[in-house]
Amino acid sequence: MTQVHPSRRSRLAVIGSAGAIALAGSVVAALPAGAAGGCETRTNNTVAKLTECVTLEGVTEHLEAFQAIADANGGNRASGTAGYDASVDYVEERLEAVGYTVHVQGFEFPFFRLGESSFSRVAPTATTYTVGTDYAPMTYTGPGTVDDGVVAPVDLAGTGLGSGCEAADFAGLAAESVALVQRGGCAFAVKAQNAEAAGASAVIVFNNTAGPLNGTLGAPGITIPVIGVPTALGQELAAAGTTVDLTVDAESEIRDTYNVVAELPGRTSDNVVMAGAHLDSVLAGPGINDNGSGSAAILEVAENITKLKPENTIRFAWWGAEELGLLGSEHYVSQLSDQQKADIGLYLNFDMVGSPNFARFVYDGDQSDFRAPVTVPEGSAQIEYVLEDYFEAQGLWYEGSEFSGRSDYQAFIENGIPSGGLFTGAEVLKQAYQVPLYGGTAGVAYDPNYHQAGDTIDNVDPKALETNSDAIAYSVLTLGYDTSRVNGVAGRPVPGGTFEADPTDRQFRVTPEQKAGGGGLSPDHDHDHDHGGVEA
Incomplete structure (x- = not known):
């Protein structure tokens, strides 16, 4: 327009x-x-x-x-x-x-500003992660703060290539859980939209290849934090009983x-x-x-x-x-x-x-x-x-x-x-x-x-x-x-x-x-x- x-x-x-x-x-x-x-x-x-x-x-x-x-x-x-x-x-x-x-x-144009962020594991072992190395907020991520968020792996038992690509993948997701999904099968924005619609407080996407994951959601629209992490860290976060703290300061809007x-x-x-x-x-x-x-x-x-x-x-x-x-x-x-x-x-x-x-x-x-x-x-x-x-x-x-x-x-x-x-x-x-x-x-x-x-x-x-x-x-x-x-x-x-x-x-x-x-x-x-x- x-x-x-x-x-x-x-x-x-x-x-x-x-x-x-x-x-x-x-x-x-x-x-x-x-x-x-x-x-x-x-x-x-x-x-x-x-x-x-x-x-x-x-x-x-x-x-x-x-x-x-x-x-x-x-x-x-x-x-x-x-x-x-x-x-x-x-x-x-x-x-x-x-x-x-x-x-x-x-x-009109998609505006995005990324400010400070922090990410850490609270349990089972307290660990602080470094932005740019251990994790990266995705372009057009929403802002937000999650304290002691329970990490909920989403459909990781199958091939992993469709993790989070269907709304049904999030059936039974507890409200305010941090959805953990694997890269692949569909756009990051699709995974984030499905997670947000199911009541997730944030989304963590872990890579399916070596190295960090620097992703984009393509356009504004997601209102919860979305970050990418390397494969090994994603697998660690999938352990039962994992909770995390996550804060992302961002502006994402048209x-x-x-x-x-x-x-x-x-x-x-x-x-x-x-x-x-x-x-x-x-x-x-x-x-x-x-x-x-x-x-x-x-x-x-x-x-x-x-x-x-x-x-x-x-x-x-x-x-x-x-x-x-x-x-x-x-x-x-x-x-x-x-x-x-x-x-x-x-x-x-x-x-x-x-x-x-x-x-x-x-x-x-x-x-x-x-x-x-x-x-x-x-x-x-x-x-x-x-x-x-x-x-x-x-x-x-x-x-x-x-x-x-x-x-x-x-x-x-x-x-x-x-x-x-x-x-x-x-x-x-x-x-x-x-x-x-x-x-x-x-x-x-x-x-x-x-x-x-x-x-x-x-x-x-x-x-x-x-x-x-x-x-x-x-x-x-x-x-x-x-x-x-x-x-x-x-x-x-x-x-x-x-x-x-x-x-x-x-x-x-x-x-x-x-x-x-x-x-x-x-x-x-x-x-x-x-x-x-x-x-x-």
């Missing part, structure tokens, strides 16, 4: 029966009367003008706002929380202040969250250039690099192009619930008609563009470095080359990044929309060959604070953030005027010209020889050309 943010119901245009936010033909109003002078009023219709106005200071202003929002809302900006809603409000207010008509698209969408109309509305970034953080931290950085960068670009009259409509999107499985972008695309999908000429994705131990990655549209797990639409290679053009002109090293399906480009790729974007690295370790090219430290993650409380404004690299923000501005402006390189739709060049470098003649693309050799410049690299210098 698609819902509108409650505070905005009176201000949003009515969404059609399909729920799609197509936006074509919306009008960008005049700037507020108080705006005057400099970048606020001029038409940034050349690369030089736009990149002069898209500044590190401007992007950082947005990051400071996201950090302040997280600080005031429990340390995070996760979808389904007050911190995320405040982030939506901030983006909406900034866009409206420069004249955009903003559409906020609501949707909540509302939102995408934010705004656009600058072009001369045509059937060749939309779309740029997106996910706005949500994980629950563990404020998400300033992941992905305040991409969100702030496209917001800064959007604020500085309001005077443009591009050939193609330029649409910006800030996605919700990306961290829960790319849910916002998938919902958005699923609500578009076939024609609305066809009207999107390309999609640019910017997810983590300021990693503190960064490398400079461009999504590998031509698959010269990686073979994507899904078919990459035709035209994606040319998006890669557009972004490479900028780094080539600046004398900045870069390399390919896999379309791995881990960010919001996925829904667009799956629907045949050419896609590309930038990335500066997450939990993977930096390689030795990259240090002479980008700086930083080998053997340390590109972002050591990835999905942690330390992903704060103090742990974003300003150099990476600034150069990537300019590359984003360049790609949005260039493609906003002309996508002929991507999809053959003729436009007109950006006033002042574009770089249009030859994709077969790249001097700053990292080579296989550099990767194999451990670092440094390639042997035949020309040191004499003037592209602004190699960034160390």
Whole structure:
């Protein structure tokens, strides 16, 4: 069910029966009367003008706002929380202040937060168990506390493959017993539903293979604690007279969250250039690099192009619930008609563009470095080359990044929309060959604070953030005027010209020889050309 943010119901245009936010033909109003002078009023219709106005200071202003929002809302900006809603409000207010008509698209999603837990055997032998090693609360478990709960083995005498899969398996279960079932035969949620319906106070599922059991119930709905344990522990707990204590602090429910969408109309509305970034953080931290950085960068670009009259409509999107499985972008695309999908000429994705131990990655549209797990639409290679053009002109090293399906480009790729974007690295370790090219430290993650409380404004690299923000501005402006390189739709060049470098003649693309050799410049690299210098 698609819902509108409650505070905005009176201000949003009515969404059609399909729920799609197509936006074509919306009008960008005049700037507020108080705006005057400099970048606020001029038409940034050349690369030089736009990149002069898209500044590190401007992007950082947005990051400071996201950090302040997280600080005031429990340390995070996760979808389904007050911190995320405040982030939506901030983006909406900034866009409206420069004249955009903003559409906020609501949707439901399964929210889950896991807090502290404890598990111990009271009898026959008192034993305390360690979370993550001896037991693991299942994703979407309900909360609760069980004191001296009697463990009741359920249908373990047979094959074990159907343990708890039928309501009849729980016949005779004493109320408030802790149901012990074995993995196999059906989904964990089925076992938990049957146990809860029979009056169990909690469910313990033990593995049928070696190792711990980290399971998921698939969606909210179970209201009692459900944990997984290894095989040996499950067999021990099946002993007669076993009682346990179990506490799980969790929130598991369906909540509302939102995408934010705004656009600058072009001369045509059937060749939309779309740029997106996910706005949500994980629950563990404020998400300033992941992905305040991409969100702030496209917001800064959007604020500085309001005077443009591009050939193609330029649409910006800030996605919700990306961290829960790319849910916002998938919902958005699923609500578009076939024609609305066809009207999107390309999609640019910017997810983590300021990693503190960064490398400079461009999504590998031509698959010269990686073979994507899904078919990459035709035209994606040319998006890669557009972004490479900028780094080539600046004398900045870069390399390919896999379309791995881990960010919001996925829904667009799956629907045949050419896609590309930038990335500066997450939990993977930096390689030795990259240090002479980008700086930083080998053997340390590109972002050591990835999905942690330390992903704060103090742990974003300003150099990476600034150069990537300019590359984003360049790609949005260039493609906003002309996508002929991507999809053959003729436009007109950006006033002042574009770089249009030859994709077969790249001097700053990292080579296989550099990767194999451990670092440094390639042997035949020309040191004499003037592209602004190699960034160390």
